[in-house]
Amino acid sequence: MSLDTPVAKPHDRLAATLDADLAEVNALIRARMASKHAPRIPEVTAHLVDAGGKRLRPMLTLAAARMCGYGGPYHVHLAATVEFIHTATLLHDDVVDESAQRRGRPTANLLWDNKSSVLVGDYLFARAFQLMTETGNLRVLNILSDAAATIAEGEVLQLTAAQNLATTEAIYLQVVRGKTAALFSAATEVGGVIAGADDAQVQALFDYGDALGIAFQIVDDLLDYQGDAKATGKNVGDDFRERKLTLPVIKAVAMADAEERAFWSRTIEKGDQRDGDLDHALDLLHRHGTLDATRTEALTWAEKAKAAILTLPESDLRDMLADLSDYVVARIN
Amino acid sequence: MSLDTPVAKPHDRLAATLDADLAEVNALIRARMASKHAPRIPEVTAHLVDAGGKRLRPMLTLAAARMCGYGGPYHVHLAATVEFIHTATLLHDDVVDESAQRRGRPTANLLWDNKSSVLVGDYLFARAFQLMTETGNLRVLNILSDAAATIAEGEVLQLTAAQNLATTEAIYLQVVRGKTAALFSAATEVGGVIAGADDAQVQALFDYGDALGIAFQIVDDLLDYQGDAKATGKNVGDDFRERKLTLPVIKAVAMADAEERAFWSRTIEKGDQRDGDLDHALDLLHRHGTLDATRTEALTWAEKAKAAILTLPESDLRDMLADLSDYVVARIN
Structure with missing residues (x-):
């Protein structure tokens, strides 16, 4: 997801504050x-590492370690670890999704x-x-290998959940925790652990990363239906065309009448998609207000993230992370 | 590769000796x-784990640990680790190779x-x-994460080496060390390390696994051109059809005249294969004696494996591992 918007950019403030650490991460x-x-x-x-990746996850690790007073060298290793895991999953996701664009450029599997x-x-x-x-x-080895499994x-x-109309919001949340939030929460948690933070602080860092990652993914799924392709680097309706059951559709399926249900079954479960189907899908999402409801959930998770991080001792880095939770949802706010 | 032959089976003797450990590995x-x-x-x-996998690699770890006097529980974890890494690489190899058979059954990517x-x-x-x-x-974490990278x-x-007639025997060896021997040598090495064996013993265990793995892979590549499809679970000429440059062909390319070189270039580099090409390829391999030369190399690596393991203190397990090095090449001997 691109984080370029005209509003304040806590991401850039983090990058400036963590400048020396980030240079070491990039060198490593x-x-x-x-x-x-x-x-x-x-x-x-x-191709992937240079292509405008904003180093969001490594910055979470660096920020967490620094705000917990870490002075050793290993937050850099952990930040690079997190970015490598992220890049590896992107590469494997390219194989999986046959997605045509990633970060606005052709995916690795089209070039290679x-x-x-x-x-x-x-x-x-x-x-x-x-x-x-x-x-x-x-x-940290336990936390990161657990995250990789999750x-x-x-x-x-x-x-299995995609293309299955029986998928509930609870299953969606589990998928989102796995595919996105697990690495966010591991990134912040290991920052605290390597710094020797106490259990309550480590838990707060975990909770922050978990909620931030969930908000981040819900925003991504929402923008797939109402984003600007130029800004997001994704085409509107990619998830629909790939028959991925995300929150806006799950909510719409739950409110569907028989005819609507037949539409979702044909397009998502059976994959029989025709001209005009995406427009009809968007119409249903608007009719049932599920894009607004999805937006509300993203904002709620962003608030949870902020509340978690604000339990930690006051510091500039802490406040930047708190601002980051607002920023992640700024594009839909 | 199937290890079923009518000759003596050190593999089965290892399995009998390590019976209790193996049961724990399987449960884990x-x-x-x-x-x-x-x-x-x-x-x-x-599908993969039950499909006749002989647990060769985990047995190497168990045997190495036991012959070095290990009495703790972690050789079981390491043996399961090695089998999981092996199974994961098979799954990813299936995606990669589009191979039609694996262990005589359809590959996971055809079933799934x-x-x-x-x-x-x-x-x-x-x-x-x-x-x-x-x-x-x-x-052991260092050894196994290094092995995964290798x-x-x-x-x-x-x-990159496949489909490229410039591939040398040295590059072939590097590929074989990576794709096969690295996990064999890590399997034996971590068995010694977890048991607290001294440096010379750990080195001997590494050397054994390395040479055994190389012999194992050369046998596999040789049988691709002269094996019995029923016994090996592979079709003769799979590597040729998949344009994989293995040792028998690398040796034949090195001895090729202009016309033969044009044949290899067309079939392997350009992938333009016609009826009768496999027979002609086999004819060239026989004419230049490269199947015999490849066989000799496999036997040499098996001897190296045996020499390495025999530097360790005498024990039944040691002798079974020595016999195993003969056994790996028995099908071509």
Whole structure:
């Protein structure tokens, strides 16, 4: 998701404050992405790593560690770990989704091929585990390997939940926690753990990342139906065309009459889509107010994130993270 | 590769000796393969995990740990880790190779789909890292995360090396070390490390696994050109049809005259294959004696494996591993 909007940018303030740390993260990422034996690896990854990724997740780790007073070197390793896991999942998601655009550029699997996307993603996962092992901190290893399992589980759950009208909001939330929030919450949590923060602080950091990630994903799913393709780098209706059951549609299905239900069943479950179907889908979402309801949920999660982070001792970084929770939902507010 | 032959079976003797440990490994694999949230995961993996996998790699870990006097519980975790990494790479390999058979049964991606293969593979990788983290031993974490990176690097290198007649035997060896031997050597090495073996013993265990894995893969590549499809579960000439440049062909290309070179360039580099090409390829391999030369290399690596393991103190398990190195090449001997 692009974070460019004309409003205040806590993201840029974080980047400025964490400037020196971020430079180290970027250097470490470049160094570990290299492969002596397989030059195709940096070719494939450079495309993703340089393509306007805003380093949101690594900044969460750096900010969490710094605001908890960390002075060691390993927050940089953990930030790079988190970015490698994120990039690996993007590569594997490209194979999976056959999505035509990612960050406004052709996906890796159109420039390269499925083989490269799968194997280079595996390489980045392995690099991520090497990096986190170098910290020597078993607790962060537990958190990050648990997160990796939760992410994969969420993606697999999405496979079965998508295209199935029986998917509930509870299952949607589980998918979102897996595919998005698990890495956000691990990113903030390991920042606190590496800094030796106390349990209450680590829990607050986890809760912040969890709620922020959920808000972030709901916004993404909402913008898929009402976003500006130029700003989001996604085409309106991609999720509909890919038959992904996201919150606006789940809510509309729950309110559907027999005829509407038949429409959703044909287009999402059976994948029989015709000209005008997307417009009709948008019409149904508006008619039942589910885009507004989805927007309200995103705002609620952003508020939860802010409330969690504000339990921590006051600091500039804390306030930037609190502002970030507003910012994530600014595009729909 | 199937290890069923009428000759003596060190593999079965290992399985009998390590019976109790193996039962624990199998129980742990079943427990960790389960997913509360995504029931498709065990459906996909059960197909691979139950389908006649002989647990060769986990047995290497168990045997190495036991022969070095280990009495703790973590060799079981490490053996399950190794099998999960192996199964994950098989799943991702299925996506990659579009191979029609794996262990004599349809591949997961024909029964399921590419999406499931990629994401369930990722889940198993994550589960592997959780398991190895539970050992609390940073040295085994280093070894296994390095191995995971080497495996992925080898697979990517294979992508560029395959279909390229400039591929040398040195590059082939690097690919084989990556895609096969890295996990064998990590399997034996971590067995020694978890048991607290001294450096010379750990090195011998590594050397054994490395040479055994190389022999194993060369045999596999050789049998692709001269095996019995019923025994190997592979069709003769799969590698040729998939344009994989393996040792028999690399050696033949090195000895090719202009006309032969044009043949290899057309069939392997350009992928323009016609009726009778496989027969002609086999004819060239026989004419230049490259199948025999490949066989000799496999035997040499098996001897290296045996020599390495025989530097360790005498024990029944040690002798079974020595016999195993003969056994791996028995089908071509």
